[in-house]
Amino acid sequence: MNNIGKRFSRRSFTKTITALLGLALFLPSVSALADVETPNLDAINDRGTLRVGMSTFVPWAMRDKQGDLIGFEIDVAKRLAQDSGWKVEFVPTAWDGIIPALLAKKFDVIIGGMSVTPERSKSVLFSVPYSHSGVQVAASKELAEGFSQFSDFNSRRVKIAARRGAFTVQVARETFPKAKILQFDDDAQAFQEVLNGNAHAVIASSPKPEHEAVKHSDKLFIPFTDRLSKGNEAFAVRLGEEDKKAFFNNWIQARTDDGWLQERYEYWFSTLDWQDQIASGQ
Numbered sequence: 515m516n517n518i519g520k521r522f523s524r525r526s527f528t529k530t531i532t533a534l535l536g537l538a539l540f541l542p543s544v545s546a547l548a549d550v551e552t553p554n555l556d557a558i559n560d561r562g563t564l565r566v567g568m569s570t571f572v573p574w575a576m577r578d579k580q581g582d583l584i585g586f587e588i589d590v591a592k593r594l595a596q597d598s599g600w601k602v603e604f605v606p607t608a609w610d611g612i613i614p615a616l617l618a619k620k621f622d623v624i625i626g627g628m629s630v631t632p633e634r635s636k637s638v639l640f641s642v643p644y645s646h647s648g649v650q651v652a653a654s655k656e657l658a659e660g661f662s663q664f665s666d667f668n669s670r671r672v673k674i675a676a677r678r679g680a681f682t683v684q685v686a687r688e689t690f691p692k693a694k695i696l697q698f699d700d701d702a703q704a705f706q707e708v709l710n711g712n713a714h715a716v717i718a719s720s721p722k723p724e725h726e727a728v729k730h731s732d733k734l735f736i737p738f739t740d741r742l743s744k745g746n747e748a749f750a751v752r753l754g755e756e757d758k759k760a761f762f763n764n765w766i767q768a769r770t771d772d773g774w775l776q777e778r779y780e781y782w783f784s785t786l787d788w789q790d791q792i793a794s795g796q
Contacts, residue, residue, distance in 0.1 A: 552757040558622055563601040565621035566591045569609040573721065573782040574627040578791045586782040590644065591625045593774070594765055613637055617752060623762070624750040634750070641749040641762040644770070645779055648741035649685045652723035652734045653715040654708050661714075661737050668692045673713040675704035685742050686717045709733055717742065721783040728786050 558564055568575050568587055575585040583604055595602035605621040616624055616638065627647070630640050651674075653661055661667060667674065668690045676682045678697040686695050696713055698704045705726050707713045716723070720741060727734040749766075751758045769775045782788065 552761075554622075554751075554755045554758045555761055558600060558758075563603050564591070564595045564598070564623070565603045565605055567605050567607050567612055567616055567621040567624045568626040569607060569612060571609075571627070572792070573788070575604075577793050579793050581793075584788070584791060586645070586778060587625050587627060589778045589782075590775070593769065594625075594762075597765060597768075598761075613750070616750060619752075622751070623758070627747050628750050629745045630748050637753070638750040639753050639755055639759050641751075641759055642766055643746035643748050644766045644775055645747045646744050647720050647747060647783075648744040649682050649717060650720045650723040650741045651715050651717050651737055652705070652708065652727050653737045654711065654713070655733055655735055656711060657714045658735075658737065664689060664738075666737075667715060670694070672715070675707040675713040675716040677701050677704055677718065680719075682717045682719060689742050724784050725786055 568591070570576055570583075573585050574587045575583055578584045583606075588604070591602050591604070603621075605615075607615045607620070609626075612624055612626065612628075613634065615621065624638070627645070628634070629647070630643065634640075651667070653667075658666070658672075666672075670692050672690070672693040673696055674686050674690060674693050675696045675698060676686050677700055683695060683697060686693070693714075696704075696707060698707065701716075701718050701722055704716045704718065705722075708716045709730060715737075716726075723736060727736050749759075749762050751762070766775070
């Protein structure tokens with residue numbers, strides 16, 4: 515098949531997927547994308563490769579012992595490309611420059627655990643959320659034995675450790691106003707305070723509490739099923755790229771409905787089954 519034929523084949527394939535997802539899911543009107551102009555999707559189809567901007571951060575994206583990228587975001591991007599008939603190219607980018615790099619067209623989309631915020635929404639167009647991070651508590655099995663309600667920790671007798679200057683301190687004060695909040699320079703010190711038996715619990719951003727509870731299952735447990743606060747992570751594209759947003763929205767909905775996104779999230783964020791794959795120092 516010549517190059518022109520390949521481009522039309524990819525465009526037809528992607529538009530067909532878009533239409534089928536739209537018909538099968540929650541927005542039948544989205545299937546109309548198959549009949550309208552999709553210049554931004556066409557650009558990806560012409561290239562045959564989805565270029566993904568991301569930053570390395572455990573367990574979202576990291577290097578294994580062979581130097582290859584693995585992690586939750588890597589799984590997501592690879593599956594998206596596979597389902598769409600594309601190859602995938604990862605473009606590692608420093609986090610503080612990732613939005614400017616997107617706007618400079620260094621890649622097609624950010625898939626990097628980026629939380630949706632009003633400020634960021636001024637610069638980029640977000641998809642629907644595909645994952646939900648947040649703040650969680652890891653508690654001492656000795657000092658907080660039997661604690662399972664927020665009210666159990668909201669006591670002047672309770673000490674809760676957190677990293678100084680972090681958002682988690684604010685969450686701790688708002689959720690447990692009566693508790694004594696102990697602040698430390700980093701998360702490691704805060705967790706060590708609980709492991710040493712000097713605090714009832716530690717509050718930190720997920721997946722740190724979940725992972726530490728697995729590592730120290732003899733001393734720590736997660737008292738709450740729900741997180742104290744919930745974030746929304748989404749794909750980010752350039753403003754005006756509504757065709758890409760709609761296509762990604764349909765894909766996210768499909769992989770949410772079949773449970774694939776949840777299964778991958780649980781693997782990377784609630785277990786350490788992958789830990790022996792990664793290079794040291796990450």
